[in-house]
Amino acid sequence: MTSGTIDATPVLRLTPSDEEVAIRDAVRKICAKYPEDHMRQSAERGDAMADVWADLAAGGFVGLNIPEEWGGGGLGMSGLIVVAEETSRAAKGSVMLVVSSAIAGSVLSRHATEEQKDRWLRGIADGTTKLAFAITEPDAGSNAHNLRTELRRSGDGYVLDGQKTFISGAESADAILVVARLRDTNGQLAQPVLCVVDANAPGLRRHTIAMPFIGADEQSQLFFDGVAVDADRLIGGENGGMSAVFDGLNPERVIIAALMTGNGQRALDKATEYARDRTVWSTPIGAHQGVAHPLAEAKIELELARLMTQKAAALVDAGSAEAGEAANMAKYAAAEASIKCVDQAIQTHGGNGFTIEYGISDLWWFARLMRTAPVSREMILNYVAQHSLKLPRSY
Template sequence: MSTIDPDVPVLPLLESDELRAVRAAVREICERFGHGYWRETHERGESPDALWQALSEGGFIGVNVPEEWGGGGLGMQGLITVGEELAAYGFNMLLLVVSPAINGSILARHGTTEQKERWLRGVAAGTTRIAFAITEPDAGTNSHNLRTSLRREGGKLLLKGQKTYISGVEQADQVLVVARGVNEDGSLGLPSLCIVDVDAPGFTRDRIPMPYLGPDHQWTLFFDDVEIDEDRLVGGFNGGLGPIFDGLNPERIIGAALACGGGRLALEKASAYARERQVWKTPIGAHQGVAHPLAKAKIDLDLAWLMTQKAAALYDAGAQAGEAANMAKYAAAEAGIACVDRGMQTLGGNGLSIEYGMSDLWWGARLARTAPVSAEMVLNYVAEHSLGLPKSY
């Protein structure tokens, strides 16, 4: 009789009682707010603070953070359950990606004891919200071309540069900024991670107008010699490269979970409509031209969710999760888009109406193909790292 090595990641085919309880509790919170909450909050130009507070009080924002720092101790498996269920109700919460998934993971693995006490406990409780800033106008997905700098001058650390398409800064208390340390010869070194208060002198921001339906905004950030204390560096000066990837893999995993949740909601709406809508003598769902595309979308979505769970299990076990995280993000984005597109086609003209809510799902689904990493860059990664093909960029 074989035994399972306890150090080997295991992916259960059935969700545990604990995760099922998490899912049910998150759904109950969502139902308290109702399906109209996301659009209404967006139209009022408000942040979803009430929902965030309810999730925080339930212990669901920091469900991935280790228990010793006030979290739920369920790792990324717990957080993808929360994220997928939120998105399956229509609440595609981007701040869940950056605060607990990216920054919570980085601080848990690389923060000092003092940094964990100061920031990670708050992230776990949902009382501290930290945005994440890496993308720059002239760098795009080429993180090696970042120009935001952190230099020593007169006994101070000064942050200078610009970031763009940074999510949820209006809701955040701090931003974890990726900069490059300036070496003694003036050249730019390896990445450094620094925690910056949103009201720090020299830190300004401009909102980027977006068609995306959701209360999370996008921002361009400007840092004009913002003073950074040494104890705000995560990983130390020029020591942020490893911590960055311990944040970017969770970003891809939770992004995949949100895409899966949105796809699930689209299929639920489309299937319910196809069971009831009659144009001739039978419901339109009886016609294979409607049923088969929905069935295919369901298969692709379930496969994407399985890869998302695998990526989460690998990350939680401390194993190499980069390949699975990228594959999960790619598969979930494509599956989510297909579910929403097929849902809109199933509903016909009603698929474009606000009343039926299907068109509200489009921007969140389509966003997943581009961010947090584009589909093309995922394919580049898989071609090079999984298939051993020559680097193409």
């Protein structure tokens, strides 16, 4: 992490800087203001932990990755992963750190016009504006080239029609960064384009997807029926949509990885505290290797995932060509490590691990989701096999 600027040379610190320590401490203090089960309470209220977000925003923490000239901290992904990890460790993690700060913030920083940055990026930086990100469709998940949501020219602007699914945080977003395909003059769906649509735009409908409890943010289906899009809402113009999309996906994977390492650490914190205190036959259960060794293995895997997450953040910040590989590996490793940590925490607690009171089962849903979303472990393995190992493409 650098002080106020992003270094063009990837640097991976093996010990935290004073700046990182200060950020972690400040974020922990903010999270500690709220009760342990605040996320569950927030989910029941449907307020997406707006109070926690407001406190983090007031401290300047939700826009740490945004360039300083647009009101952010200028610390890139290396700064934002600290916030993501600490909030998740406290069970206060927000999907908006992924979709608004990381994805939309990165895309707008690199591809928006000065006017668009002034309109949207400043608000993302200070947390007063939140953008969701809509790419997935019922028939186009991993295959983004099969998108059917379309943007067609109409007068001086455009009209948007189509459907999106599993869109995170749309219920609390001010606007949505939508990936569509431009319908060309021959009537064919052409290259992907990006546009910003107000969350309350006429012709936009949202339906909540019923899910088991995984967090304060909802999953939604979005329906666009003749939604008017002004020309100044296109990000990257008519020809820059795909490159803009990819510039948001690596940051997405990095921040998800940080949320997962935080989630896994929370599970280990709970498990080790319980293993030290829970006594059976006059001996703390943590003294038994059958309990201790699986927790130690989980800790090792979690630390390896954290290291890859930090490496991926540094490569993204430097604009390295190796960022895609590292970001995918980090997301894969962190999700797997988080699942292992949570599973072992449940096993350590025995029956208590399944109760709402101990708060571990909620961690499992979050971890298990991220093995599948936003890109599955299988697609990451395909990526590594093809791009890292140079094996023939399998799909």
